[in-house]
Amino acid sequence: xxxxxxxxxxxxxxxxxxxxxxxxxxxxxxxxxxxxxxxxxxxxxxxxxxxxxxxxxxxxxxxxxxxxxxxxxxxxxxxxxxxxxxxxxxxxxxxxxxxxxxxxxxxxxxxxxxxxxxxxxxxxxxxxxxxxxxxxxxxxxxxxxxxxxxxxxxxxxxxxxxxxxxxxxxxxxxxxxxxxxxxxxxxxxxxxxxxxxxxxxxxxxxxxxxxxxxxxxxxxxxxxxxxxxxxxxxxxxxxxxxxxxxxxxx
Ligand code: 13P
Numbered sequence: 001x002x003x004x005x006x007x008x009x010x011x012x013x014x015x016x017x018x019x020x021x022x023x024x025x026x027x028x029x030x031x032x033x034x035x036x037x038x039x040x041x042x043x044x045x046x047x048x049x050x051x052x053x054x055x056x057x058x059x060x061x062x063x064x065x066x067x068x069x070x071x072x073x074x075x076x077x078x079x080x081x082x083x084x085x086x087x088x089x090x091x092x093x094x095x096x097x098x099x100x101x102x103x104x105x106x107x108x109x110x111x112x113x114x115x116x117x118x119x120x121x122x123x124x125x126x127x128x129x130x131x132x133x134x135x136x137x138x139x140x141x142x143x144x145x146x147x148x149x150x151x152x153x154x155x156x157x158x159x160x161x162x163x164x165x166x167x168x169x170x171x172x173x174x175x176x177x178x179x180x181x182x183x184x185x186x187x188x189x190x191x192x193x194x195x196x197x198x199x200x201x202x203x204x205x206x207x208x209x210x211x212x213x214x215x216x217x218x219x220x221x222x223x224x225x226x227x228x229x230x231x232x233x234x235x236x237x238x239x240x241x242x243x244x245x246x247x248x249x250x
Contacts, residue, residue: 006233007209013238022238023054034248039059040063063092069110094126125165126166128165140187153199178222189227192204209231
């Protein structure tokens with residue numbers, strides 16, 4: 001049985017006080033979520049230390065949204081994987097399309113980040129996904145394959161066992177245009193087949209989340225697909241009732 005995971009990516013939203021209130025609300029409702037579902041919240045860096053304290057002893061895990069591709073030193077404005085791990089966060093989102101697109105994060109940079117995250121005991125939630133024009137030109141499978149081969153396939157199988165993947169078609173992120181459950185299933189199965197080339201049967205154990213306009217209304221159908229192991233939720237993760245409803249959708 002693969003893990004079932006629902007992770008909220010808050011992106012650049014909420015002040016620390018608003019984040020504290022949102023976590024408080026999630027904690028008050030988390031008992032409604034079946035025990036087998038892992039729940040993760042990914043807050044801005046500024047919230048990690050208090051969030052780790054607020055979540056300690058609960059079943060909600062904590063994630064950062066990024067970390068540096070350098071270990072330490074003169075990199076003004078950067079936050080290292082070691083610093084993130086020291087906050088008490090257990091996960092870090094890497095390879096999000098917004099980082100790839102707006103901050104020029106290449107596959108090479110993402111491999112460095114992924115390695116550093118793993119060396120520091122953080123579990124990467126590694127995002128992959130094609131843009132609209134890539135799907136329209138029918139190269140979406142090749143794009144995703146390249147993203148996986150450049151980073152995930154460079155890891156050892158022990159490292160892979162710590163990684164969660166998230167398929168986020170860029171055209172579905174924040175657009176209200178969700179992938180159909182068939183499109184999600186087709187790509188998730190393909191991702192598993194790419195992993196299997198290097199990792200064999202271990203590919204069956206990797207949790208692959210879907211992200212892109214996932215909502216309480218569409219999550220049940222998405223999560224019912226055999227290769228969809230949960231969701232990486234943006235906008236709907238900022239509303240406690242919606243996020244909890246999604247986590248109850250398996
Ligand atoms: P939305 O759920 O807002 O479309 O965002 C998805 C996402 O990018 C999660 O990382």
